[in-house]
Amino acid sequence: MNAVYWSLTALLIMGHGDTLDRDEMIDFVMSCWDEEAGAFSAHPDHDVHLRSTLSAIQILSMQNALNRVDVDRVVKFYLSLQQPSGSFAGDAFGETDTRFLYCAVNALSLLGKLDKLDIQKTVAYIKRCRNFDGGFGAVAGAESHASRVFVCVAALAILDRLDEVDQPTLYWWLSERQLPNGGLNGRPEKLEDVCYSFWVSSALSILNKLTWIDSSKLEAFILSAQNTESGGIADRPGNMPDIFHTMFGLAGLSLLGYPALVDLDPVYCMPASIIENLGLRKGWKALQRRTS
Amino acid sequence: MDLPAEEEQPLYSQRPEWADVVPLEQYESVAPLAPIFYTDEYRDATNYFRGIVKSGEMSPRVLELTENIIRQNPGHYSAWQYRYKTLMALKSPLDDELQLMDELAIKHLKTYQVWHHRRLLVQQTRNPGPELEFIANSLQVDTKNYHTWSYRQWILAYFNDDALWSHELDFMESMLESDVRNNSAWHHRFFVVFQSGVRSGDEDRDAVVRRELAFVKERIAIAPNNASAWNYLRGVLDHTKISYCELQAFVLPYSLPQPPLGTPPEVVDLESPLPSKNSQLPCVAAVEFMADIHEAAGGGDLVKATEVGYVLYELGKYLTYRSFGNPWQMSTILYARDTGNTGSRNP
Numbered sequence: 001m002n003a004v005y006w007s008l009t010a011l012l013i014m015g016h017g018d019t020l021d022r023d024e025m026i027d028f029v030m031s032c033w034d035e036e037a038g039a040f041s042a043h044p045d046h047d048v049h050l051r052s053t054l055s056a057i058q059i060l061s062m063q064n065a066l067n068r069v070d071v072d073r074v075v076k077f078y079l080s081l082q083q084p085s086g087s088f089a090g091d092a093f094g095e096t097d098t099r100f101l102y103c104a105v106n107a108l109s110l111l112g113k114l115d116k117l118d119i120q121k122t123v124a125y126i127k128r129c130r131n132f133d134g135g136f137g138a139v140a141g142a143e144s145h146a147s148r149v150f151v152c153v154a155a156l157a158i159l160d161r162l163d164e165v166d167q168p169t170l171y172w173w174l175s176e177r178q179l180p181n182g183g184l185n186g187r188p189e190k191l192e193d194v195c196y197s198f199w200v201s202s203a204l205s206i207l208n209k210l211t212w213i214d215s216s217k218l219e220a221f222i223l224s225a226q227n228t229e230s231g232g233i234a235d236r237p238g239n240m241p242d243i244f245h246t247m248f249g250l251a252g253l254s255l256l257g258y259p260a261l262v263d264l265d266p267v268y269c270m271p272a273s274i275i276e277n278l279g280l281r282k283g284w285k286a287l288q289r290r291t292s
Numbered sequence: 293m294d295l296p297a298e299e300e301q302p303l304y305s306q307r308p309e310w311a312d313v314v315p316l317e318q319y320e321s322v323a324p325l326a327p328i329f330y331t332d333e334y335r336d337a338t339n340y341f342r343g344i345v346k347s348g349e350m351s352p353r354v355l356e357l358t359e360n361i362i363r364q365n366p367g368h369y370s371a372w373q374y375r376y377k378t379l380m381a382l383k384s385p386l387d388d389e390l391q392l393m394d395e396l397a398i399k400h401l402k403t404y405q406v407w408h409h410r411r412l413l414v415q416q417t418r419n420p421g422p423e424l425e426f427i428a429n430s431l432q433v434d435t436k437n438y439h440t441w442s443y444r445q446w447i448l449a450y451f452n453d454d455a456l457w458s459h460e461l462d463f464m465e466s467m468l469e470s471d472v473r474n475n476s477a478w479h480h481r482f483f484v485v486f487q488s489g490v491r492s493g494d495e496d497r498d499a500v501v502r503r504e505l506a507f508v509k510e511r512i513a514i515a516p517n518n519a520s521a522w523n524y525l526r527g528v529l530d531h532t533k534i535s536y537c538e539l540q541a542f543v544l545p546y547s548l549p550q551p552p553l554g555t556p557p558e559v560v561d562l563e564s565p566l567p568s569k570n571s572q573l574p575c576v577a578a579v580e581f582m583a584d585i586h587e588a589a590g591g592g593d594l595v596k597a598t599e600v601g602y603v604l605y606e607l608g609k610y611l612t613y614r615s616f617g618n619p620w621q622m623s624t625i626l627y628a629r630d631t632g633n634t635g636s637r638n639p
Contacts, residue, residue, distance in 0.1 A: 043328070045318050045342070047370045093373045095408045132482050132527030138438070141445045141487065143479040145438060169530075176519060188475040188519040190436065 001032055001042045005055035006247035008062055012271050013250045013262050017062070026065050029056050038073030049091045050081055054103040057110050058270055061278075066110075075113045078104045082118070086125030087139065097138045098129055102151035106268060109158050109280060123161045126152050134169030135187075146177055146186040150199040154267045157206050157282045167207060174204050175212040182217030183236065193235045194225050194245045197252025202266035205255055208285045215256045215287055222249045257287035303336040304357070315339035316346060337361050338368075345374060350381040359392070366400040372409050379413075386417050398430055407439040411446060420451045428463065435467065441476045445483055454491055460484045472511050478520040486531055501532050506562060509542055513565035516546050522577040536585050543585070546571075546578030 004025060011019050032040045032052065039048035040056035053074060060066050081089045081104065088100040101122065108114050128140040129152060135144025136152035149170070156162050177184040177200045183192025184200045197218060204210045224237045225245070232241025233249035254264040263272035267282050275281050304310045317339055330338075337360050344354055358375035361368050379389060390413055397406045414423055427444045431437065448456055461484065467477040485494075485504060494500050508525045512518065529536060542564040550573060567573060 043318075047373075049369075091369065093369045093405070093408065094412075095369075095404055097404075131479065132486070132531060133479075133523045137442075139442060139446075141449060141483050142442045143438065143476050169526075173523070187436075188523070189473045190475075 001029070001040060001052040001055045001059075003243050004028065005059050006243045008059055009270060010243070010247040010250050012062060013254050013264055015260070015262050022063055025059065026063055026068065029059050030068060032056060033070075037077065038070065039077040047091060048077070050078060050088065050100050050103045050107075051090060053077065054107045057107050058268075061110055062270060062274060069111065071111050071113065075108065075111065075116055078108055079116060082121070085140075086118075086121040086128075098126065098136060098148050098155075099138070099151050101125065102155045105155045105158050110268070110278065112278075114158070119159055119161075123156070123159060123164060126156060126161075127164050130164070130166065134166045134173045144173065144187060146174070146184070146196050146199040146203070149174065150203045153203045153206050157267045157284070158280075160282075162206070165207070171204070171207060171209045171212055174200050174207075174209070178213045178218065182214065182219075182221035184213070184218065191236070192221070194222055194233055194252070195235065195248040197222050198248040198255075198266075198269070201252050201255045202269070205266040205286045206282070206284045208283070210255065210285065210287055219253060219256050219258060222252055225249065255286040257289045259290045259292055261289070263289070301333075301360075303333065304340040305336055309353070310340060313340055313343045313347070313349075316342035318342070331364075334361075334364050337364065341371060341374075345370075350378040352382065354378045355382075355384070362396065362405075366396065366403040366406060369405050372405045376409060376412055380416075386413050387419075389413055390417070390422075394426060397426075398433060402437070402439070404439060407443045410443065414447070415450075418451075420447050420453070420456060423447050424456065424459070424463075431467070435471060435474055436476045438476070441480055445480065448484070449488060452489075457484065457488075457491055468511065472515050473518050473520055475520040478524045482524060482527055486528075501528065501534075504528050509563075509565055512546070514568050516567050516571045516573070516575040516578065519577060522581065526581075536581065536588050539581070540585050543578050543581045546573065546575040547582045549574050 008017070008020065008025070011017050029040070031044045032042070032046075033056075034041055034048045037048040039050070040053040041048045042052040046052075057066070057069060057074070060068055078088075081091075081100070083089060083096060085096075087096040087098070088104050089096050090100045090103075105114070105117070105122065108117055125140070126136070129136045129138075129142070129148070131137060131144045133144050135146075136148045137143050137145060138148050142148075153162070153165060153170075156164055176188065177186070177196060179185060179192050181192060183194070184196035185192050186196055186199070201210060201213070201218075204212060221237075222233065225234045225239070225241075226232070226249075227234060227241045230241060232243075233246040234241040235245050250261070251264055251266075251269060254261040255266060263286070264270070265272040265275040265281065266284050266286065268275050268280070272281070304313075305315065315336075318335075337357065340357060341361055344357065355375065355378055358371045358378070361371040362375070365371075378384075379386065390410070393406065393410055393413070397410065400406050410423075414420060424444065424447065427440055427447070430440050434440065448460070460480075464477050464481045464484070467474055471477075485500065490497070505525075505528060508521055508528065512521045512525070515521075525539070526536075528534075529539070545564075545566055567575070
């Protein structure tokens with residue numbers, strides 16, 4: 001399910017949303033619906049998960065088929081995963097992570113049911129995940145990591161609570177992710193990876209500070225991770241491409257204003273026009289799209 | 293229970309002792325959009341897994357089956373969950389399970405499920421002591437593993453036993469001794485010292501702050517170009533509401549291109565340890581810190597500000613891709629560049 005979401009979003013960013021058959025895709029998504037659990041799994045016969053449920057909702061939204069979702073049951077599923085602490089588990093296994101909190105907030109927002117969420121409790125938990133360096137971790141007490149900075153900042157944006165971000169400290173921390181080779185890493189002294197082109201750039205866009213990184217250097221880095229024989233983008237130059245890094249590389253390029261790409265909403269990681277039509281656009285700012 | 297090497301294992305479909313189980317194929321639509329290339333062994337094992345889940349069987353052979361699946365795919369969270377339920381139903385000895393997990397955790401360090409399963413087990417055994425040792429060992433393999441550090445924090449906070457907390461400072465010192473740039477270790481230190489309550493012996497918070505400031509300054513002196521240490525310093529100051537200006541004497545030497553002359557090397561100022569001999573100066577983080585100090589002091593000191601701006605300009609690596617958040621800093625840099633006014637510094 002996640003692979004389908006990455007593929008569709010990547011194609012839409014490139015303006016080729018019709019490449020994959022719409023009906024087949026919707027059929028696949030619906031074949032992952034678990035009537036008993038009231039949610040979607042990653043593949044037919046797999047256990048349901050809140051992440052695959054979000055991907056399903058995003059795909060159906062992008063395919064203009066959101067009416068296929070049993071909204072009340074999905075809302076019930078998400079709410080059932082919120083823990084007393086305010087964090088969210090991903091599934092019955094019980095692993096909690098701020099990624100899952102973002103999945104819940106994003107999904108409920110797309111379904112127009114954010115009012116069913118205990119927003120106070122959710123925001124209070126995100127606040128507990130905020131660290132001394134301005135960043136956010138996976139759980140309260142965990143180290144700041146760019147991926148969790150994205151999910152927490154994006155969730156706060158959806159909940160209109162960006163006031164909980166220690167903005168100056170966080171912009172600084174995010175801009176420090178850029179390495180001399182132009183790529184971005186996820187925390188200090190770690191290696192660059194193309195996917196951070198999205199996690200970091202989206203967070204900076206939401207905070208209106210995307211100018212704090214060298215966009216031309218980052219672009220050059222992402223483009224150098226392309227595989228010119230098979231196509232696609234890898235995690236770093238010379239490695240095998242995969243759909244995940246292709247998607248997030250393209251997402252980064254879109255935010256950086258790369259020519260001929262479609263605008264992406266960094267909060268929802270979906271085409272900006274779709275989010276605008278749903279009336280969900282927040283005050284983020286990407287770089288101006290260049291004409292050449 | 294030791295499994296024989298994988299290549300010697302017959303498929304479950306070929307084992308007579310599994311003949312009573314009805315394997316269930318995974319549903320596959322006619323043209324799967326994102327097909328997963330399963331091996332025969334994986335397909336076979338998961339077919340039998342679906343079979344025993346359907347019948348609700350919880351037996352020793354289910355433990356063998358789930359172990360097989362987990363070894364092939366440590367991310368199969370359903371197999372983990374069912375394994376845990378089976379262990380509980382069978383009242384299996386959890387210390388044996390933890391020992392098995394020791395091996396799997398090292399093999400599959402970056403898998404969430406391995407650590408979450410451990411959490412569930414330790415909540416049952418209520419024996420956290422050996423876990424800290426296990427964590428220390430696994431950190432030798434991967435010093436910055438996010439899950440491992442997070443698990444350590446969970447153990448400490450969940451059991452909240454003074455005896456467990458008491459070794460943490462030593463543990464972190466040793467981690468930083470091996471790699472002073474280990475951001476996870478610095479984060480953990482902040483967690484232990486400032487974000488997990490006050491334990492006996494640390495009630496004098498002023499003494500704790502003095503200790504931490506001395507610790508981080510010493511580490512900065514050893515290796516100044518270390519973002520984690522500077523973040524830690526700023527974190528301590530922000531948390532205790534100490535003004536950045538109070539650190540000026542310490543930070544200044546790090547923001548200059550060469551070490552100060554005329555200082556006898558035997559005299560070590562503990563309040564303001566100097567950069568170690570082979571440090572690369574100026575240290576960018578120190579220059580940024582000085583800029584923040586000048587801003588905090590009122591920002592009207594234009595000569596000082598342009599001097600800072602010029603040093604930043606020279607540090608080409610940074611200035612080519614920074615536009616600095618506050619207009620004050622940006623304007624001083626532009627002023628320095630445009631007018632060539634570098635205050636007292638020679639170009």
